[in-house]
Amino acid sequence: MTPLEFLSIAAAVFAILMCGTGLLRFNLFLYSLQTFSIALATIAQSQQAKEPELYFVAIAIIVVKALAVPYFLSWISNRIDARSDPGILIPIPITMHAAIVLLGISYPLAKSLPHILWLSDSTVGATVAISLLFTGTLFMLTRRNALSQIIGFLTLENGIYLVAVTCTRGMPFIFEMGSLLDVLVAVMIAGLFVFRIKKSFEHIDVTQLDGLKES
């Protein structure tokens, strides 16, 4: 087991733990830890694959996704006074255990992916990446709060990024930076939307947004 695999497994564990609580601040803290370990995994991969520009990508990830985005989202949650999420569909602790089952399922799925990287075996990285996709989707499905939807989406995005890092030699530098900027802008716009939704509906419960509002 290489450091890369260890760090990506740590990211999967943090993502699973994130599913287990309804407190938004704690969710954001665990999301930040998860992104941080993904950034460290990027550094490990840059040493393994001898791709020095991945260092800069890792630093940018730490600054943007692990620090700025959670800070911004927690500022929003303070501003609109949304601190916790009651959950929907299945109880919150069960969500966490379901995410563990999905981590188990993602192993055979990752096995069936072709090996793109010829340097080393990328099964564990791909397992974690697929499990992050599952966990993010599960998180989005089982939460009511619009802010939780953003966190789930960001977890999903982390999964896609981890596929790119572990299964290939890393994307070209300019692509990574571009997608990072996209994430930042997406979070900003989503944050603004949450503000607007809160202003016009006086709640941010996504399950009630499909009804028409009279006035």
Place this chain on the structure above:
Amino acid sequence: MNFTEILCFIVLFLVLPILISGFIRNLKARLQNRIGSPLLQPLYNLYKLLQKSETISQDASPLFRIVPALNFSIMLILAVLVPWLPFHFSLPGSEIFLVLYLFAAMRFFSIIAALDTGSPFSAFGASREATLSALTEPAIILSLVALGIAYRTSDLNEIFSFSQSHGLMQVSIWLLSGAGLFLASLVELSRMPIDDPTTHLELTMVHEAMVIENSGPNLALIELAYNLRLVVYYGLSAQCFMHALAVLFTIDHATYVLLSILAIFILAFLTAAIESFAVKLAWRNNPEFIAYALTMSLLASLAAIFQSAFASLSLGNLGAFL
């Protein structure tokens, strides 16, 4: 196990239970800007309790008097069987399931004794304890069984011995099991996020409510057994963390022993910090906290299963096998 190690074991066995619970109390007081009781206060309390006479409910059967002594003797056996210190007796019978069910037997007897007095209050405590132990037991079982799967034995002494293969997978199994055990032991020992050991408000008490009818020497035995249980649980999770450390760095034996004792103190420090900074959870929210302990142990078992699958099957077979 040579003579010095036996001597060390006996000294630590006698000193640590008193010292750790005194340490937690003192540290909590310090964190709240009080001077606090001296480190040996639990010992003075025991001495005082032993001097006192005993009051027993008229409805209580002889069982009520036997149970504290019974629990204390089970705890003594467990302290020898469980490898909570880096050196341990290689006795036969340190099987995972024997140890787990001896702990369960202690809980069973204390619940029976609490129900025996006929006091509705201790019956409350007993029913709460029964609920909590039903929720925590899977976490403790799974985190020990994960280690058992990883090392292919159910003998705790063999699992916690040093002649083991090394790898980062082992580190994750040890860390996850240790975290699971620590979280579960907070519940099991009725420490803060679940139960406040210092409160005397009826609505919040679990362990304190169960022993409310006991007094004098009987209470002294219960306290002593509790302190010993605390050290055994913390020692076990500290050993898990120490094994993770020993996989990463090579540590010689004397340093290892010192570090293990330090690790127990660090866990006690964590407990005191949690009890000072966190609030007690509402009873409805307890399952959410316990779910975290269970998650840690489930992840440890998943890692252990993967590891043993890697060892026994070739990678190609595994996809088909799953």
